[in-house]
Amino acid sequence: MAGDDLRAITEVDRVIHEPARLLIVALLSEVRSADFLFLQSETRLTKGNLSSHLSRLEQAGYLQIDKGFRGxxxxxxxSLTSEGRAAFRLYRAQMRRAVGRSAR
Amino acid sequence: MAGDDLRAITEVDRVIHEPARLLIVALLSEVRSADFLFLQSETRLTKGNLSSHLSRLEQAGYLQIDKGFRGxxxxxxxSLTSEGRAAFRLYRAQMRRAVGRSAR
DNA sequence: ACAGACTAGTTTGTGTTGCAGACCTACATG
DNA sequence: CATGTAGGTCTGCAACACAAACTAGTCTGT
Known part of the structure; x- marks a missing residue:
C-alpha cells in the first residue's frame, strides 16, 4: 500500500531533516570540503547557529571537522563522512516518496 | 547560483515540515477527505498526538475539520483546504530542490 | 607598547515543540 | 453496572533551534 511507503516519513533522520542542517548537508554533498566562512555566507546562518549545527552533524558522525590555520x-x-553521504542518500530517498511524485 | 535555490530550504513551512504532519498532509493530498480513525491507523500516531497535529494544521488554515456523527x-x-493544498505544493517544490535527483 | 577593533568560533540562556501517557466526556452495548 | 469506542484535553519532560553573550587570538593606529 502507498500508506506503508509514506509512513516511513515519520522515521526520517531528524539530524538531517532540520532545514538549516539539510542545507549544510546539501551544500557539502556537492563538494569535497568547505570552510566555516564559506558555509556561513552560503547559509546566512549566524556563527553561533552554524557552529552548533556543525557540532550536531559531527556528533552524529556525519561530518568531519578539521581545525587548522590559514597563516x-x-x-x-x-567535509561529509561516508556515513554522512549515506545518510543523506537515504534521507533523499525517503523524502522523494513524500514530495517527489513528479520525479517518477 | 545553485546556492540561492538551496537557501530557500531554510524557509520551508515548519507546519508541514514536521514528519508527522507531513505524513498527514501527504495522505490527505491524495483523497478528498479522511476520518480520524483512518488517519490514526495510517499514521500510527497516538490519539493525543494525532489530535494535536490536526489542530495545528487547522490553526494554520490548512485543514478543515468537520465533527459529525456516523449514526x-x-x-x-x-480535508485539506485549498490553502493547505497550495502550501503542500510549495513545500514539495522547495524540497525537491534539496533532494530531487535532477536538481541540476 | 597598549587600547580598541576585528576575526573565528564556542557557550549560554530562553522559548518552543514534539511526544507519551494519563485523564475526561459522551454515548452504546453486553 | 462495567466495559468499549470515538475523540479529544492536559501534563510533564526532554530535545532543540535560535540569538546573544562571550572567548581567544590577531591586526591596526598612535
Missing part, C-alpha cells in the same frame, strides 16, 4: 588565522574545514 | 457515533472528518 595565523584559525580555519575550520568541514 | 450515533461521533466522527471527525478532515
Amino acid at each position: 595565523k588565522v584559525p580555519q575550520t574545514v568541514c | 450515533k457515533v461521533p466522527q471527525t472528518v478532515c
Whole structure:
C-alpha cells in the first residue's frame, strides 16, 4: 500500500531533516570540503547557529571537522563522512516518496 | 547560483515540515477527505498526538475539520483546504530542490 | 607598547515543540 | 453496572533551534 511507503516519513533522520542542517548537508554533498566562512555566507546562518549545527552533524558522525590555520588565522574545514553521504542518500530517498511524485 | 535555490530550504513551512504532519498532509493530498480513525491507523500516531497535529494544521488554515456523527457515533472528518493544498505544493517544490535527483 | 577593533568560533540562556501517557466526556452495548 | 469506542484535553519532560553573550587570538593606529 502507498500508506506503508509514506509512513516511513515519520522515521526520517531528524539530524538531517532540520532545514538549516539539510542545507549544510546539501551544500557539502556537492563538494569535497568547505570552510566555516564559506558555509556561513552560503547559509546566512549566524556563527553561533552554524557552529552548533556543525557540532550536531559531527556528533552524529556525519561530518568531519578539521581545525587548522590559514597563516595565523584559525580555519575550520568541514567535509561529509561516508556515513554522512549515506545518510543523506537515504534521507533523499525517503523524502522523494513524500514530495517527489513528479520525479517518477 | 545553485546556492540561492538551496537557501530557500531554510524557509520551508515548519507546519508541514514536521514528519508527522507531513505524513498527514501527504495522505490527505491524495483523497478528498479522511476520518480520524483512518488517519490514526495510517499514521500510527497516538490519539493525543494525532489530535494535536490536526489542530495545528487547522490553526494554520490548512485543514478543515468537520465533527459529525456516523449514526450515533461521533466522527471527525478532515480535508485539506485549498490553502493547505497550495502550501503542500510549495513545500514539495522547495524540497525537491534539496533532494530531487535532477536538481541540476 | 597598549587600547580598541576585528576575526573565528564556542557557550549560554530562553522559548518552543514534539511526544507519551494519563485523564475526561459522551454515548452504546453486553 | 462495567466495559468499549470515538475523540479529544492536559501534563510533564526532554530535545532543540535560535540569538546573544562571550572567548581567544590577531591586526591596526598612535
